[in-house]
Amino acid sequence: MDFKKVDEIIARHRGKAEEKIPPLIPILQDIQDEYGWLPEQAFVKTSRQLDIPLVNLYGVATFYNEFRLKPIGNYHISVCMGTACHVQGAPRILSELERKLEIADGEITPDEKYSLETSSCFGCCAIAPAIMVNGEYHGKMDKKKVDELLENIEQEKEDEKVKQNG
Amino acid sequence: MAKINTAEELEKLKEEYRQKDEEWDCVINFCGGTACQGSGAQKVLNALKNKLADIEDNMDIELRVTGCHGFCEQGPLAVIQPQDLLYVNITEDDVEQIIEKTVLNNEEIEDLFYNEAEKEDKIKSDKEIPFYKNQERIVFENNGVIDATSVEDYIAEGGYSALSRALSEFTPREVIEEVKESGLKGRGGAGFPAGVKWEICYDREADLKYIICNAYEGDLGRSLLEGNPHLIIEGMIIGGYAIGASRGFIYVRTEYPIAVDHTHRALDQARELGFLGEDIFGSGFDFDLEVRRGAGAFVAGEETALMHSIEGKRGMPTQRPPFPAERGLWGNPTNINNVETWANVPYIINRGAEWFSSIGTENSTGTKVFSLVGKINNTGLIEVPMGITLREIIFDIGGGIPEGKEFKAVQTGGPSGGCIPAELLDLEVDFEKLEEANSMMGSGGMVVMDEDTCMVDVAKYFMQFLEDESCGKCPPCRVGVPKMLEILDRITNGNGGPEDLEKLADLGDTVKNSSLCGLGQTAANPVLSTLEHFKNEYEEHINDKACQALVCEDLLYYNIIEEECRSCDQCKQACPVDTIVGTPGEDPYYIVDEGCIRCGSCIEACPFDAIEMKPGQKEN
Secondary structure, three states: OOOHHHHHHHHHHHHHOOOOOOOHHHHHHHHHHHHOOOOHHHHHHHHHHHOOOHHHHHHHHHHOOOOOOOOOOOEEEEEEOOHHHHHOOHHHHHHHHHHHHOOOOOOEOOOOOEEEEEEOOOOOHHHOOOEEEOOEEEOOOOHHHHHHHHHHHHHHHHHHHHHHHO | OOOOOOHHHHHHHHHHHHHHHHOOOEEEEEEOOHHHHHOOHHHHHHHHHHHHHHOOOOOOEEEEEEOOOOOHHHOOOEEEEOOOEEEOOOOHHHHHHHHHHHHHHOOOOHHHOEEOOOOOOEEOOHHHOHHHHOOOOOOOOOOOOOOOOOHHHHHHOOOOHHHHHHHHHOOHHHHHHHHHHHOOEOOOOOOOEHHHHHHHHHHOOOOOOEEEEEEOOOHHHHHHHHHOHHHHHHHHHHHHHHHOOOEEEEEEEOOOHHHHHHHHHHHHHHHHOOOOEEEEOOOOEEEEEEEEEEOOOHHHHOHHHHHHHHOOOOOOOOOOOOOOOOOOHHHOOEEEEEHHHHHHHHHHHHHOHHHHHOOEOOOOEOEEEEEEEEOOOOOEEEEEEOOOEHHHHHHHHOOOOHHHOOEEEEEEOHHHOEEEEHHHOOOEOOHHHHHHOOOOOOOOEEEEEEOOOOHHHHHHHHHHHHHHHOOOOOHHHHHHHHHHHHHHHHHHHOOOOOOHHHHHHHHHHHHHHHOOOHHHHHOOHHHHHHHHHOHHHHHHHHHHOOOOOOOOHHHEEEEEOOOOOOOOOHHHHHOOOOOEEOOOOOOOOEEOHHHOOOOOHHHHHOOOOOEEEEEOOOOO
8 A cells, every 4th residue: 555645645734734743633634535534554654744743643543433444345334323314214224234244333334335323413404314324425225225225336337347358 | 796885775676687687578586595505506507607698598597596495395496587587306307397387388387386295286376385384484585586696686675784774873772772672582592682682782892892793503504605695794783883893704514515605705795895894884883804714623613612613713612700791702702693683683673673573472572483394394494483383383383293103203493402392383483482391592503303203212312412613621511511422322321220310310410500601511512402392212222122213223123924924935035145145936035143233134125015113122
């Protein structure tokens, strides 16, 4: 993995920060946007450059739900567990996904195709229960729609393979 | 765009944009809110764009992607002007006829009109629909008619005139007086009067003061920032002028990418036009704003925790006093209000404190935005005057409960709030009345629950959430909440005893009275309020080992009705854990309860409705 981007990100924030220390959380967010997660190497680099002890960085990164210390799959599925989604059956949507993908919340499939996580609220409570696949919202989910969605993804992958081979 | 220095220049620009707006032959106000995105709006929008690019006509047609219209249940949706037609549940296939019939030939498409649940009549204009008709929209007024990424649209609707007015006609002290007089209370939590808070910050002498917009909240903050970011920015600049702040932050949830993007763009535009930066409107006042994405921690919505998060630390609350207004961000006086509070400020400056306080009740003035969701026909975002009854909100605006089910409770105030039962439906909604009912305004969530909702499960859900989100700093919250959850687990597993209810209430009191921050002090509310109003459900779980709402999996079982079963084998094939026994065409099938994971696959698979869930535990 190439970690030059980490230097660029820190330099960019150093440039605009008016406070003495560059803002740590935006830096970690940008690193995660770049790599999809926070690799150990990126931590070490950030720690040295900002002169913040590694243990403090780790403390911050594990405090917030957004930060991942594990990579995500090609298809990253996030399930909203907010109140509105809960009363509309989000737990069943999550268990259906866990069963179909054979992974639990926070895990990635061994082939790295899928990863699954829960979120506290997407803010689209009116179309509960909602899930997100690679940033795209899907509302009013039920078991059938989950199955269809996964089938569509598999189909998409097949199509891509055909395209690449043909 | 050139910098605007005077009120006259702003007025000229407004007229110019207005005129441009009037020249359109047709405007399609297409909802670009998050909920509509989740219902497939992007595909419809792409189809509209393609179709419009294809037609060669000398008409001027504007396809405007607006903020959330609020009527999320019916999305994707659009309002077409000048005909004033609301089309709902639009699909890609409808695009052809919308353009061909309505836009080009002025014909109405009845199939796309809104159809009220269980009623025949179709309604063509949003102004006639009960969902909109019974609202009073102020901060939401422009959400559905302007493109959030266009500062021109905002200026055409009178945007930034309040800022211009405040800077030229008001001293900072007078702005504070106006806000105090309006009675505006903070819309984010406990309802502290905004003007009083500003005054404390104003009175502190410091070289550097900060303003923060707490947009770490649910649906409402998202949709306002997403749909009308300049309104919040304008409110914050006025607030900054009033208390003497020179910098500010908008702390928004990273889960709301559209809101983050729109806010960034709006800040760039405001800087370009000189509404942010140095010497705003030639007044000598300097102010600038920055977006910070909240990284996902519920407790970071608490104001001291929020500030630590901006400082780059873990979002853990600290003891107050000192209050942020005295010693806040990096030790400087800081004023924090939430999105909706800031959104009200420009209106108060433009229309006056007297106008604002004429809306609502004596102690809770103005309107309030609610996110009306859960088991209700018209889910969406609504804005109503304070003092409206719950009944009006749920039945007149919300259209009642789907499928003719019975209303059970409405949960307000988010995880820190409480559940209000049917007996209190005539409660007039304001800060005080909600608190009297052991709930709170919070930032305006309203989750409606029906007979199929188990209140013990709801309490358990909130405790699970709060256990996850407790920062771990003070023991009452860190230890008390998991202990309460343990008891709830026991009750919903069928292992609860009669002494458990007293223990829950005791623990709840301790957590409430001895936690450090607002999150901890309210963490027991979901349990305490359900215990108060729905004690019978707890007792059923404990004494009868049954969940009448059919939610708690250990207190219900799946049953194949012998008389209905045709032994078709469909359920057996659908069952992922092979726990259904039977041979095709022979005796009725049955479920071995021990292996059943309650996934519901068999119910979905059965063509004869022969499988049911029953409350209680199966006797083997």
